[in-house]
Amino acid sequence: MKKPEMRSCLEMIKPYVPGKPVEEVERELGLKNVIKMASNENPLGPSLLAVEAMRSNLKKMHIYPDGNCYYLKEALAEKLNVKTDRLIFGNGSDEILSFLALVYVNPGDEAVTVAPSFSEYDFVMRLVGGSPHPVPLVGPDFSYDFEAILEAVNEKTRLVFLCSPNNPTGTTVKKKDLDAFIERLPENVLLVLDQAYIEYVEDADHPSGLDYVEQGKPVILLRTFSKLYGLAGLRIGYGIAPADIIRELNRVREPFNVNAMAQAGARAALADSYHLERSRNLVRESRKQFALGLAEMDLKAVPDQANFCFIDLKVDSREAFESLMKKGVIVRTGDIFGFPTYIRVTYGTAEQNEKFLSVLKEVLTELQ
Secondary structure, three states: OOOOOOHHHHHHHHHHHOOHHHHHHHHHHHOOOOOOOOOOOOOOOOOOOHHHHHHHOOOHHOOOOOOHHHHHHHHHHHHOOOOOOEEEEEEOHHHHHHHHHHOOOOOOOEEEEEEOOOOOOHHHHHHHHOOEEEEOOOOOOOEEEHHHHHHOOOOHHHEEEEEEEOOOOOOOOOOHHHHHHHHOOOOOOOEEEEOOHHHHHHOOOOOOHHHHHHHOOOEEEEEEEOOOOOOOOOOOOEEOOOOOHHHHHHOOOOOOOHHHHHHHHHHHOOOOHHHHHHHHHHHHHHHHHHHHHHOOOOOEEOOOOEEEEEEEOOOOOOHHHHHHHOEEOOOEEHHHHHHOOOEEEEOOOHHHHHHHHHHHHEEEEEEE
């Protein structure tokens, strides 16, 4: 078959492999009541207010959505106390990452990232012919080495991607460190601060980042409705940035990129303070439950501020993953992040957490 040649830059891209769906594992292994603790989803599900809002919109699905997300934008601007022209919405915050690469990166340009971190940063850079430049996190707590990050910035650097809390480690930046970093970052470099898990943060020293936007710094904050809000299946995220950056990103945004159901669900979810606090409390209690359970196995997780944790099992994570899955628990292996003895585990309900800890104890006994 004759066809055009694939762009050479795509040879560097490894297709994203998501966590295994519960239905697939149950079908393949003949199991029931499998639990998925692999994709950092909210085990409580969506807000009931969001479900009702979506249900009431079902009869309008023959009409194109509002491309400007007007009502959602107004509600979010009020909640965050920002102007509406500082906001942009995407089909997940992943789409906004693509906007950033399309707008600011030419072939041969570079971006600085940290490692391990979210693979989508590398993906969007490769997609436009750019190159990611990873800087390792340091120490057992996976701390950010800001001096090394600054040293990695050069004349080809267009973007710096920082994820806080970071995926997969759950670690965060400190405000004073980030303030100093931004002051030293060249003005022609845009900081992309991915805050997908910010609603779980309890550290008072963690920056919200909104002051950077208000001051007109070259910073964009990325947030999502997929995690705390429990709307991962709707695929809706948003960016907060100075108005001129938002205007430039809108040049590459497809019309109607956020569907009507997602807009209705997200808007209602913003108002459900009961569901949000219940979801936060679940994570707080899960951290305590994990700490006690892991201590019994002489293990501990990397200190986190997210809805998941990163654990060094001191055995091959792929083998542990397979054994856990055969016993009805799905987690994420650390080898995909370059850490072959680690697993990333999403906090679940108390019952799910107990099952994971019990099964993990069995698996480690079998593997050691």
